[in-house]
Amino acid sequence: MSAQGDTDSPVRSTSVAIERGARRTDAARDVRTRRARDGRESRSQHPSPGAIRRFLKTPKGTVLLVLAGLLVVGAMHGSDRPGVVNVIAAMTTAGALDLAIGIIRRNRRLLPDGGLVTGLIVGLVLSGTVHWPVAALTAAIAVGSKHVLKVGRKPIFNPAGFALLLTLWAFHTGQSWWGDLADLPPVMLPILVVAGYAVTARVNKFPQVLTFLGTYFLLLTLAASLHLGNSAYTPGDALRIPLVNAALFMAFFMLTDPPTSPGTYGDQVTFSVVAAVISVGVYLAVGGLAYLLIGLLAANTWQAVRAARAKRRQTGHRPNDGPRTFAVQPTGDDAFV
Amino acid sequence: MAGKMGSKFVALATLAVGAIYASGYAVSGESPRAAETTSGSVAASNASSNPSPGSNHAASNVSSGANHTASGDASAAGSHGTTNGASKPSSHVDTAQRYLDGTYQGSASNRIGTVAVAVTIHSGKIAEVQITQCDTHYPEYDIDPVLPQYVVQHQSTQIPVVSGATLSTEDFYYAVLQALNQAKNPNYKG
Numbered sequence: 001m002s003a004q005g006d007t008d009s010p011v012r013s014t015s016v017a018i019e020r021g022a023r024r025t026d027a028a029r030d031v032r033t034r035r036a037r038d039g040r041e042s043r044s045q046h047p048s049p050g051a052i053r054r055f056l057k058t059p060k061g062t063v064l065l066v067l068a069g070l071l072v073v074g075a076m077h078g079s080d081r082p083g084v085v086n087v088i089a090a091m092t093t094a095g096a097l098d099l100a101i102g103i104i105r106r107n108r109r110l111l112p113d114g115g116l117v118t119g120l121i122v123g124l125v126l127s128g129t130v131h132w133p134v135a136a137l138t139a140a141i142a143v144g145s146k147h148v149l150k151v152g153r154k155p156i157f158n159p160a161g162f163a164l165l166l167t168l169w170a171f172h173t174g175q176s177w178w179g180d181l182a183d184l185p186p187v188m189l190p191i192l193v194v195a196g197y198a199v200t201a202r203v204n205k206f207p208q209v210l211t212f213l214g215t216y217f218l219l220l221t222l223a224a225s226l227h228l229g230n231s232a233y234t235p236g237d238a239l240r241i242p243l244v245n246a247a248l249f250m251a252f253f254m255l256t257d258p259p260t261s262p263g264t265y266g267d268q269v270t271f272s273v274v275a276a277v278i279s280v281g282v283y284l285a286v287g288g289l290a291y292l293l294i295g296l297l298a299a300n301t302w303q304a305v306r307a308a309r310a311k312r313r314q315t316g317h318r319p320n321d322g323p324r325t326f327a328v329q330p331t332g333d334d335a336f337v
Numbered sequence: 338m339a340g341k342m343g344s345k346f347v348a349l350a351t352l353a354v355g356a357i358y359a360s361g362y363a364v365s366g367e368s369p370r371a372a373e374t375t376s377g378s379v380a381a382s383n384a385s386s387n388p389s390p391g392s393n394h395a396a397s398n399v400s401s402g403a404n405h406t407a408s409g410d411a412s413a414a415g416s417h418g419t420t421n422g423a424s425k426p427s428s429h430v431d432t433a434q435r436y437l438d439g440t441y442q443g444s445a446s447n448r449i450g451t452v453a454v455a456v457t458i459h460s461g462k463i464a465e466v467q468i469t470q471c472d473t474h475y476p477e478y479d480i481d482p483v484l485p486q487y488v489v490q491h492q493s494t495q496i497p498v499v500s501g502a503t504l505s506t507e508d509f510y511y512a513v514l515q516a517l518n519q520a521k522n523p524n525y526k527g
Binding site for chain 1: 341342347350351353354357358360361362364365366449450472475476477478479502503
């Protein structure tokens with residue numbers, strides 16, 4: 001307060017203060033208006049930074065960014081570098097197909113980010129020795145499955161997981177899961193874990209991921225203690241590089257796909273137990289490459305059946321029956337695969 | 338959507354999962370297969386008459402306790418005829434031939450699975466190498482037919498490591514080495 005204010009009467013000093021406050025408010029409003037106008041002008045001249053930043057904060061944006069980082073790190077290994085071609089082929093195909101389907105359906109939102117993520121996952125799982133047309137075909141099957149195999153508006157199966165399993169059985173595609181950094185020194189493993197935690201936190205799936213990994217490791221530990229498995233596929237192998245990396249990659253980036261997995265924590269836990277039990281069971285029984293994908297798709301099936309039952313109950317539900325609670329799922333826009 | 342899981346709870350759960358993993362890792366660390374494998378690999382490496390980049394790599398794996406297995410008994414450096422009852426060693430003995438005619442089996446395993454081969458020797462030379470089993474986590478076509486053809490063409494186990502299929506290459510290498518150990522001519526004066 002000024003010296004003049006100290007000598008004035010209380011009434012006058014109050015009115016002066018109000019006047020000054022009003023001036024300050026007007027000035028602040030002017031500044032805000034100017035800033036907003038400048039911001040609009042700036043955005044109109046450079047529309048991308050804000051939009052990109054907003055996109056990267058979405059689940060799809062986060063997973064795309066994280067997987068792109070894993071792609072760069074994974075490509076440091078010479079033998080995995082040819083896999084980048086597959087990633088490009090898969091992303092291009094999946095993105096184009098997703099875009100085409102969006103145009104045909106006259107979707108308001110045409111950005112094929114879901115297709116791009118699907119293509120990226122497909123490319124990071126397929127071996128670099130696989131020819132790029134096979135990667136493109138796998139990505140096309142993935143996008144096709146997303147739009148065809150549905151319960152309501154949601155896909156039944158994780159698109160990438162479905163396509164990878166199908167092409168593995170149909171064409172014996174090589175799957176090295178090089179995006180899990182298994183070919184790099186073990187000191188790089190924390191990068192995968194940190195990247196996975198970033199995505200898991202973004203989609204709020206910690207119970208799902210941690211339950212899957214806990215159950216998966218526990219079952220393998222029990223199997224090792226009981227000497228289960230066969231000579232070529234011991235439980236110990238699944239707990240070591242490179243196979244443990246594949247399990248982490250699947251848990252972080254495929255199991256957590258919002259539209260094909262439950263939203264509520266309780267259902268997330270059950271979903272993961274199904275995936276882990278089936279995965280370990282298949283691994284111990286027959287080994288091979290498909291056990292993680294089979295576990296994932298089995299859990300997807302469980303989730304689809306559960307959702308279909310819930311929908312049927314909801315359809316037959318009378319308003320006077322009282323409130324019922326259903327798992328709230330992110331919409332298709334939040335889905336990242 | 339469910340509420341956010343607290344960061345402290347996430348940390349605790351992560352520790353629990355880590356503890357389970359560490360237990361599993363420790364429990365499965367010293368499997369009987371590993372011991373069996375290591376001895377088999379050492380025998381195969383010692384018996385090799387064609388030390389190769391592959392064998393150097395293999396030797397380093399053996400010293401670090403990697404899981405290589407030689408399912409047959411190759412420790413006598415070829416004095417045993419064959420395993421699996423599939424080979425037909427020739428009764429003809431020729432001191433000029435490094436290998437005895439016949440078909441010999443070999444197999445090797447590591448953490449990605451097992452590769453088994455049948456090596457056919459004709460007129461003392463490697464006439465055919467056939468992958469009879471490729472029970473690995475990766476597809477057979479990563480190494481077949483490139484590696485069998487390479488062995489036949491070069492009459493050598495000095496095979497190149499197939500990019501992206503290093504462990505499958507190792508399995509194949511050990512399997513062929515084991516088969517050739519059985520095929521060795523004890524009277525060879527080369």
